[in-house]
Amino acid sequence: MRGSGVLILISSLLLTLSSSVSGQADGNPHGWDRRRRCDQQDYEVPCGPCEGVGGIPYGSNNDQIELTSCEILGGPDDFPNPTPVVWRTQWSLPLAYEVLIGKKQDPFCFQTFPGADSVGDLCYRKQTGSKVYDMLNARAIREDLELETPVGNMTSTVIHQGENFWIVNQLPWYAGGVHQCICTKIHEGFDGDVIYYPVQYNWVEKMVYIGRELIGIEYINKIQEMDHWAFGPHHLWTEPDTGNIIRMWQPFNGLQVYPGGVGQSTIDASMFADFPPSLCKGGSEGALFRIGCTDEGYPMPDEERKEKSRARDVVKGKDKARAYEKVPRGHYKGMDFGEMSSVLNGWLNESTLTAPCSFWKVEEIQQLQALLYIARESEFDDIYQNTQDNRRLRHNTLQNLEHNWQELNSIAEKHSDTRMRHVRRDGHCHEAVMWYVHHISQEMKELLKSANIPVPLLSPARHGLCYSTPEQPEQERICAAYKEQVTCASCHSNELPPTL
Structure with missing residues (x-):
C-alpha cells in the first residue's frame, strides 16, 4: 500500500x-x-x-x-x-x-x-x-x-x-x-x-x-x-x-x-516462536493491511519495495476521473440537504456495508476516520490540493485533531442543549463519508468491505441552529466544525444559503 x-x-x-x-x-x-x-x-x-x-x-x-x-x-x-x-x-x-x-x-x-x-x-x-x-x-x-x-x-x-x-x-x-x-x-x-x-x-x-x-x-x-x-x-x-x-x-x-528492572531472569521462549509473525504473511491468515512484507512475512528488499512503490498507480480509471471531476453528475445530487443525503445514501447502500448515522457514537466514527486516514491514498489529496477542491484535507485542522476532537466531544457532552451531541455525531458522519468516497481507492474499499467494516450513512437532518447567530462560544465552536464537515452539500445539492 x-x-x-x-x-x-x-x-x-x-x-x-x-x-x-x-x-x-x-x-x-x-x-x-x-x-x-x-x-x-x-x-x-x-x-x-x-x-x-x-x-x-x-x-x-x-x-x-x-x-x-x-x-x-x-x-x-x-x-x-x-x-x-x-x-x-x-x-x-x-x-x-x-x-x-x-x-x-x-x-x-x-x-x-x-x-x-x-x-x-x-x-x-x-x-x-x-x-x-x-x-x-x-x-x-x-x-x-x-x-x-x-x-x-x-x-x-x-x-x-x-x-x-x-x-x-x-x-x-x-x-x-x-x-x-x-x-x-x-x-x-x-x-x-x-x-x-x-x-x-x-x-x-x-x-x-x-x-x-x-x-x-x-x-x-x-x-x-x-x-x-x-x-x-x-x-x-x-x-x-x-x-x-x-x-x-x-x-x-x-x-x-521499569518497576522490576532488567536484571537476568528466565524468559518464555514461546514468545519468540512466531517468526515471522503469522499476521505478516500472505494468504487468508494475514493481516488486512500488510506493509512492505513478502508472502513469507519478511521485509521486502529495499529495491523491490521502492520499485513496487514506483510501479503502482492506484489513481486510475474511475478513481482518477472522480478525483479530477469538480462538479458531481446529476444522479449524485438532490434539491435540498435532505434529498442530497437520501440520494447519496442510496449509492452507499449499493456499494458497501452501512449503518444509519444515529446508530453510531461520535467516538466510534472518529475511530473509523482514523482507519480511513491510515488507508487513504495521498495521490487523491494531491489532486484536491492543487485545485483548491473542497474535498482536500485541511491540514491546519488535521494537525490539531487529536486535541480538537476531544475538546469538542467534551463541550457537546456537557452542553445544556442536548442537540449539540447530535450536531457532533452528524457532522462526523458526513466527514467520514467524504473521506471514504473521495480519499479511498476502489481497491481499498473492497478490502474494507471484505473485513465487514461498515460506513455511516449521511444524516438527513440539517441542523438549522448552526445557521443562526450562536448565543454561546461553545455552540459557536461546535457549529463551526459542523459546517466545515458538511461541505459536500455545496456540490451535491441545489439548496441556497439560508436567509438570516
Whole structure:
C-alpha cells in the first residue's frame, strides 16, 4: 500500500538507545531548560545531578511537562565507586510505563518514530506493556504494548531480530478487529545505508556517572534514592545496591519506567516462536493491511519495495476521473440537504456495508476516520490540493485533531442543549463519508468491505441552529466544525444559503 498514513509504531526503548551522538547539538530549538534537557556531550557545561531529569511530557513548550522531583545527595566525588549499570543478556519485564516522543508525521501520531534531534513538531504518546529480551538464543527483543491515541486505544506487538523489524497492530477500531503488519528494517537516519540491530547487552558501558539523587519515579509513585547516569541526551537511574535500571529519560525520544528492572531472569521462549509473525504473511491468515512484507512475512528488499512503490498507480480509471471531476453528475445530487443525503445514501447502500448515522457514537466514527486516514491514498489529496477542491484535507485542522476532537466531544457532552451531541455525531458522519468516497481507492474499499467494516450513512437532518447567530462560544465552536464537515452539500445539492 502506498497510502501516506502508514503506521510505523516503533518501540521507544529501541530507538531511545539508537539515536546517533551527531544529533545532540541540534540547537535545542524548543528552548528546554536544563531540568528538561541537559546533554552529557556537546553542552558547554556537562550535566550535573538533578539536571536533565525530565518527567511526563505532553507538549514541546518548556512548561508542557510534569517534571519529576529531585534532591541532590552527592556527586561522583561523594560516591566514587557506584555499582555498574545492569542490562542483562536475557530478561522479562511484565510491565513498563512509557511516553514515546518522536517526529510528528500525522495528526494522530500513529507514525511516531524517535529521531536523532528535536527539530520540528513532536508527538507525545503514552503506552504500557511487557518486554522480553533474549540475546542468548533468539537474539531478539519483543514488546507487547497498549497505546493511548486520540481516537482510542490500540495494541501493538513489536519484534526486532537481526535486520528484521516487525510491527503488528490492532487498530483502534473495536468493531472490525482490524490488524496491520509492517515489515521493515530500521535504517540510520530513516533512509541511510546503516541498518540497526536490536539493542546489545553491553550498550550501558557508555554511560557516565553523574551522581546520586532522591528522585520521584513516575507511575509507581515512589521517591527513591537512585544513581544518575548519562550519555548524550540519554539519562538513566539505577538502584545503588544492584545497578538495576528503574527509570530512563531522553527529552526527544521518551520516558521509560521499569518497576522490576532488567536484571537476568528466565524468559518464555514461546514468545519468540512466531517468526515471522503469522499476521505478516500472505494468504487468508494475514493481516488486512500488510506493509512492505513478502508472502513469507519478511521485509521486502529495499529495491523491490521502492520499485513496487514506483510501479503502482492506484489513481486510475474511475478513481482518477472522480478525483479530477469538480462538479458531481446529476444522479449524485438532490434539491435540498435532505434529498442530497437520501440520494447519496442510496449509492452507499449499493456499494458497501452501512449503518444509519444515529446508530453510531461520535467516538466510534472518529475511530473509523482514523482507519480511513491510515488507508487513504495521498495521490487523491494531491489532486484536491492543487485545485483548491473542497474535498482536500485541511491540514491546519488535521494537525490539531487529536486535541480538537476531544475538546469538542467534551463541550457537546456537557452542553445544556442536548442537540449539540447530535450536531457532533452528524457532522462526523458526513466527514467520514467524504473521506471514504473521495480519499479511498476502489481497491481499498473492497478490502474494507471484505473485513465487514461498515460506513455511516449521511444524516438527513440539517441542523438549522448552526445557521443562526450562536448565543454561546461553545455552540459557536461546535457549529463551526459542523459546517466545515458538511461541505459536500455545496456540490451535491441545489439548496441556497439560508436567509438570516
